Amino acid sequence: WIARSVLTSVNSVPDGYSAPPWLAVAPQLIITALLVFVLALGTILFFSVRKAKKRQQSFFNKPAYRTFFNFFLPLTTGGIFCLALLLNGYVGIVAPVMLLFYGVSLINAAKYTYGSIFGLGCAEIVLGLLCAFFPGKGLLFWSAGFGVLHILYGIYFYVSIERKERLS
Template sequence: MKNNEAVEAVKEIRVMMEKSSRFLSFSGTSAILIGLYALAGAFVARGIISPVKEIPGEYSTPGWITIAPHIILVALIVFVLSLSTILFFSARKAKKMNHSFINGPAYRTFLNFFLPLTVGGIFCVALLVGGDVGIIAPVMLLFYGLSLINASKYTYGNIFWLGCSELLLGLICAFFPGKGLLLWAIGFGVLHIVYGIYFYFRVERYSAA
């Protein structure tokens, strides 16, 4: 009896320590929706890019500068929708768990996530304006993977493996620039959906039980 009580006490202490040091309000549903947003964005971007790719010279053509504002707009819409979805579902989950959404772990998680992501985003804009579009997709995947790995120390550890998957896909994409949009859609779309489904059934439902 005493052993069982000791085990339960250790479990309670562990849960309390995780709540105070890690951001645990992430939702698998938000990851699935982000993946769907990315696939929709890739579809729209394909329609914008296709006419330019038909011009001789492909990636070096100045025609890319003319579509740069449209590509940036699509990327911003996907980003804003994704961020809004994360915040909404995370806040709702935090409320269900009866703890504050705005806390130290949340600040650390978002800071470590957005710092490399912001640098990567600015770098991608510079590449797009300069016409160096062939390496934008791998750069986005690589910086995003680094952002996930960086943030995984302050939230669910399995996000580390999602980050590694994005890094691997980014490296593959670097060797096949002509397939950039396809690999981008797989990285930001398909991987998010697969991870969201895994997280929902293997982490969220298990924790709730």
């Protein structure tokens, strides 16, 4: 009796036994996340291909395939795991899991690209672990991990690597 009244008050449907309220916005969130991911991937590919052409190198070579495979294997695994978490109602741990798997992806890809990616991956993992201890603060940690850390890494990368390559 008490459980039914609580479920009825939490859910806005007559029987009170529908899916959790977050499922109403889940499709929009998933579409937005996929759109951002595709745009980010497109940007990476565009600039990488452009840089390879300037250097008169082939972009689609064995090291590139290794990098992509080693990056996307843990990332795809994490994405599927996050989808399973969402569908089973474990919304609170999706943010830390995303940060953790993204960090693992970066560390895994660092073997085939710039070594400094390893540090970014470690920072993402630390943020993911911290996020796990602060439920409800996922957006804040996402902003720090996918926003601030990438801006700082971009500045570091430009100053330490890109600029030196341009000068030489």
